[in-house]
Amino acid sequence: MGVISCDNVGMEYLPGREILRDVSFVLEPGSFYFLSGASGAGKTTLLGLLALTQRPTHGAIRMFGEEVTRLPREALPSLRRRIGTVSQDYRLLSHLTVEENIALPLKVACEPESVIHSRVDEILDWVGLADHRNARPEELSGGQKQRVCIARSVIHRPEVLLCDEPSGNLDLQLSLRFMYLFEALHKMGTTVMLATHDDYLISQFTYPVLRLKDGMVEEGR
Ligand SMILES: Nc1ncnc2c1ncn2[C@@H]1O[C@H](COP(=O)(O)OP(=O)(O)O)[C@@H](O)[C@H]1O
Numbered sequence: 270m271g272v273i274s275c276d277n278v279g280m281e282y283l284p285g286r287e288i289l290r291d292v293s294f295v296l297e298p299g300s301f302y303f304l305s306g307a308s309g310a311g312k313t314t315l316l317g318l319l320a321l322t323q324r325p326t327h328g329a330i331r332m333f334g335e336e337v338t339r340l341p342r343e344a345l346p347s348l349r350r351r352i353g354t355v356s357q358d359y360r361l362l363s364h365l366t367v368e369e370n371i372a373l374p375l376k377v378a379c380e381p382e383s384v385i386h387s388r389v390d391e392i393l394d395w396v397g398l399a400d401h402r403n404a405r406p407e408e409l410s411g412g413q414k415q416r417v418c419i420a421r422s423v424i425h426r427p428e429v430l431l432c433d434e435p436s437g438n439l440d441l442q443l444s445l446r447f448m449y450l451f452e453a454l455h456k457m458g459t460t461v462m463l464a465t466h467d468d469y470l471i472s473q474f475t476y477p478v479l480r481l482k483d484g485m486v487e488e489g490r
């Protein structure tokens with residue numbers, strides 16, 4: 270049994286307009302998958318279902334051994350804490366510093382201040398932003414904001430990391446730098462699914478690819 274599995278998952282935002290249909294796959298614990306597909310293919314929609322921020326119209330999704338599609342709303346936050354998400358639009362809080370943004374998931378989980386401090390220090394070094402810890406998001410470049418977003422999404426050491434076009438507006442060199450960060454996490458045991466429409470980026474790695482086309486997913490490069 271995988272860490273995530275989808276069984277005939279379908280999704281409609283509007284009745285009769287299927288965005289995803291009969292999507293089935295299994296992600297093994299510790300695996301790394303690309304999710305590819307043209308713009309509008311449904312990548313963000315599928316990641317939203319896996320991040321438990323929306324529910325499918327049909328089918329079953331299992332995560333961490335639980336069928337999540339029918340769980341009551343109250344049961345979702347504790348599962349969500351086991352998932353990290355890197356969103357397309359950063360979603361940083363502009364009134365908080367870099368350090369405060371990154372610490373948020375640990376604050377929400379009521380971790381002690383001492384733990385928060387040491388983890389934030391560690392992760393600021395890891396993403397190369399130690400010198401910018403007191404900056405506000407508006408003072409950062411796009412690539413730096415993206416690194417804050419990545420740091421925030423992994424600081425609580427999620428078992429699964431879902432990344433939505435993390436290299437969307439970045440040049441190839443920066444995209445590859447981010448890929449090495451995600452690979453480092455993957456090597457520590459995190460299951461990673463990374464959505465991108467960039468076939469060139471995919472071609473630089475040997476990880477398996479789930480390809481979305483006409484609402485269906487096929488496996489292979
Ligand atoms: N909240 C929504 N309401 C209605 N349609 C949506 C919504 N979100 C996405 N869509 C539609 O679903 C399709 C897939 O979108 P999306 O999942 O964002 O694709 P991708 O991330 O691959 O570009 C698109 O046709 C988009 O217009």
Ligand SMILES: [Mg+2]
Pocket residue numbers: 312313314357433434
């Ligand atoms: Mg998208």
